Amino acid sequence: MDGFIAQFDAPVRRMPAAATAIARRLLAAGRLPEAWAVVEHVEARQRDEAPVDWQEVRAEVLEALGQQEEARRFRWACFAATLQAAHLRTFLRRLTDFDDVEAEQRAMAHALAFADVHQALAFLIAWPDLRRASALVLGRAQALDGDRYELLSPAAGAPESRYPLAATILRRSMIGFTLGAGRSSRYQHAARHFQACRDAAMRVENFGAISDHSDYVRALRAAHGRKIVFWQAVTKLT
Template sequence: MASKTTLNAKNLEALGAERLAQLLIEISTGDAAAKRRLRLALAGTQGPKEAAREITKRLTSIARARAFVDWQNRKPLVKDLETQRSAIMEQIAPRDPREALALLWRFMGLATPIFERCDDGSGIVIDIFHQACADLGEVARAAAPDPEALARQVLDALRGNGFGQYDGLIDIIAPALGPGGVARLKELVEDLGRTPVPVPPKSEWHAVGWGSGGTRYAHEMEEHARRSTVEMALKDIADAQGDVDGFIAQYDPKTRKVPKIAAEIARRLLAAGRAAEALGFIERAEVKEARWIPAEWQDARLAVLEALDRKDEAQAFRWACFARDLSVEHLRAYLKRLPDFDDIEAEERAMAHAAAHPGLLPALGFFLDWPSPDHAARLLIDRHGEIDGDHYEFLVPAAEALSDRHPLAATLALRAMIDFTLSKARSKRYGYAARHLATCGDLAGRIEDFAPVETHDAYVARLKSEHGRKSGFWGHFA
């Protein structure tokens, strides 16, 4: 049972309303954010209109702010924004969805002025706007606004989507628009597509500085933004209408051969029951000479082959994907579809293929992910001369995973990083390298045979001979 002094709602209720009110006044003194929350809560008791006025005042204040917000003082802004968004959804939307919808549009309008003065490297601020954008769909369905007016608001929002705050808006708002509203939005977007950004008449070129590079460049950027908005909106509208051909029409024939685009088209055709056409787009994609093939294209091709009941081809492609990229996912899927006992032989063949892969680090990564520590250890021992000590992102987890059962292999991974650090004089890594060498000393006692490399004592002696003057490293080691 919780103590009577535990901070929870039930225990605080025992203080009584008067004492709680006194404490809140004391706690909020000097805390602007706490005071705003209290005023907002009080306004909510007076009804949605009063709460809306309080929120509107705060949104206006945020919009007018000019101080730059860096990562150190971003937290208060995030808290403030979340407070306003939550108040709209919790205090106003249930009782007055139309008022809540108007406030949400106003809230979303804060994105541009905020991002122009805010460092959002962590993505915390944009996440709040993405949530508010999702809230638009929920509230718009309840508010049931005029489809024509809503369609125009959506178009205006998309034209001002400079920071990605409205990404996914069409899919979010489509249920509220209804079929008629979505069709009207399409008309508005197509009208925008037929209306290029106007060029000033020649008689005004000198007055507006059209001859200067800056003015002409700004016009080109605005025109590019208009075309991008139209293309992206028409794709999203096509998806909302279930119009696969309309989606395909937004790409020219050459772009349709880009593997990722071909995969997007194929997925939509497959969902529409047009698997044969989907395969055509997949097969025409330009992947034969590609050094890297997107996973989306591979997955789409497999889905299409399965839909067409071409299971043998799908299995052959799974093996090809594994053989090319050492893909754990494709190998697992391949083995899962084999008859009993055939999968054991196939797995052995896969391990041999991975061990012979020309890239040691991709092979090591595969064995660690599978996982097969025995194969990973054998790989490091057999091909220790190929280990690139610069790739600590592979070697550190390898050493950790192998240290218990395969101390020699773990030592080889650690030595590779030590050798690279010292030979390249990477002083910032000296501390790590010293710890690696200490770990090698711990592992040495469990290694019965150091072949094909030198013993630990001989290795340390060689390091002192070759790098004895690197006092920064030896200082860490000591």
């Protein structure tokens, strides 16, 4: 154990990754005061961006020291700040029946109001809570960044069968960015999103405040009718 710790210089031990590795070994060996000292010596400026592993080992050391309530508070604070599902799952497992249900509802409400809509969407899709993910998209559509295709594209596929309007909004966001920014390398993807919007339109009972598919197509042609490569890709998929 001491030989392992000696591999790290003192400044390195104050970094989250090294502190996590050392603290886990100390925790397993039952050297709790030392484990606590290691996790607490992480530099304050690095704590806000510390990896989940460091946050989790800190909570585990607290529990081992008999400070269960403090560990619960810490896990909730970590989840509230990051929407990391791992923190919430562990937090809920530590609660009694019925308390965990109430806590999960509070967590979902927190996610819906989270400042970063993309982080909130990623969490709700992964949890999964597709009903709330759909509500998030419908309520905060204007905040979506269509350039975040690595998130929006799989997110659109997740709720599509049950929540076609939310899927449509996500896909329109990506189409709008692609055409507006002239990202020709993404035109084929945008064409597939366009066709998916057309197919989903038949399952949308009420478009509400957004335009239906026919009006959307007219507006898209008016704004981007000269993007010939895109429209040719759409035609090939028809």
